[in-house]
Amino acid sequence: EAQVTQNPRYLITVTGKKLTVTCSQNMNHEYMSWYRQDPGLGLRQIYYSMNVEVTDKGDVPEGYKVSRKEKRNFPLILESPSPNQTSLYFCASSLNGVDEQYFGPGTRLTVT
Amino acid sequence: GENVEQHPSTLSVQEGDSAVIKCTYSDSASNYFPWYKQELGKRPQLIIDIRSNVGEKKDQRIAVTLNKTAKHFSLHITETQPEDSAVYFCAAPLPDFNKFYFGSGTKLNVKP
Numbered sequence: 001e002a003q004v005t006q007n008p009r010y011l012i013t014v015t016g017k018k019l020t021v022t023c024s025q026n027m028n029h030e031y032m033s034w035y036r037q038d039p040g041l042g043l044r045q046i047y048y049s050m051n052v053e054v055t056d057k058g059d060v061p062e063g064y065k066v067s068r069k070e071k072r073n074f075p076l077i078l079e080s081p082s083p084n085q086t087s088l089y090f091c092a093s094s095l096n097g098v099d100e101q102y103f104g105p106g107t108r109l110t111v112t
Numbered sequence: 113g114e115n116v117e118q119h120p121s122t123l124s125v126q127e128g129d130s131a132v133i134k135c136t137y138s139d140s141a142s143n144y145f146p147w148y149k150q151e152l153g154k155r156p157q158l159i160i161d162i163r164s165n166v167g168e169k170k171d172q173r174i175a176v177t178l179n180k181t182a183k184h185f186s187l188h189i190t191e192t193q194p195e196d197s198a199v200y201f202c203a204a205p206l207p208d209f210n211k212f213y214f215g216s217g218t219k220l221n222v223k224p
Contacts, residue, residue: 033212042118042201042216043156050210058211059113090155097210098144103155 002027006091006104013081014112021076021107023091031094032074033058033101034066036087043090049074050097081111114139116204118215125192126223133218135202136184142204145178145185150199150217159200160187192222 004025013019025032033048035058045058049068063085065077074093078085088108092101115138125131135145146161162169162176162185169176173192178185189196202215 031210035212035214040121040216043214045212045214048210048212056210059213097212098205098207100146100158100161101156101212103157105155 002102004091004093004102004104006089006107008107009105010108012110012112015082016080019078019081019109021078021089021091021109023074023076023104024072025074025093025102026072027093027095027102028071029093029095029102030071031097031099031101032068033092033094034064034074034076035090035092036060036085037090037106038087046076046089048097081109083111085109086111113211114142114204114206114213116202116213116215118202118218120218121216122219122221124221124223127192127194129192131187131189131192131196131220131222133187133200133202133220134184135186135204135215136182137204137213138183139204139206140180140183141206141208143207144205145176146203147176147187148201148203148214150201152198156201189220192220194222194224196220197222 034046035043047066091104094101143164148156150156175188205212
């Protein structure tokens with residue numbers, strides 16, 4: 001089954017404790033992206049990747065890191081989480097950048 | 113970067129009525145305009161999209177119209193049903209940069 005998976009689905013952590021949210025797709029998509037969703041603000045792009053070892057900043061990259069060492073995986077790293085990073089995070093993939101995006105199930109992160 | 117504005121933020125209609133959601137964008141380079149539906153607690157899913165070489169596209173009860181001169185595009189849902197209740201997002205990615213910009217969302221409530 002074609003899908004995008006994310007882990008964990010829920011995470012409560014404390015300020016400053018490094019964390020990683022994993023994202024994996026099995027559709028051989030070249031484009032992958034991370035978004036955060038906050039009430040009234042819609043979906044805002046954090047980082048995206050056009051292919052292996054190619055990543056670029058989206059609209060709200062501050063406080064986040066990503067890597068794309070393999071085509072199928074695109075982890076999101078928060079080196080020192082802060083409460084303003086409490087949000088719902090979605091990973092997505094598409095064949096290329098300007099095409100249908102397939103979203104993962106979301107990760108709800110709470111930073112206290 | 114791109115600026116995507118979406119209106120209204122909430123929309124309540126009676127079952128069977130039509131619903132229209134409008135988005136405007138700022139960058140004339142945008143040439144792909146998708147609409148995503150997000151049901152409560154679920155991930156966003158593409159429902160319809162349009163590319164800049166056409167002015168209208170229909171899929172059963174859903175249609176999207178595009179006015180490139182005025183830089184706006186609209187989602188039209190006819191004969192609304194309770195299962196159409198969801199949050200709808202428009203988007204306007206910038207092709208040269210592969211950045212994805214979403215509108216802030218419209219919460220549609222279809223009253224039975």
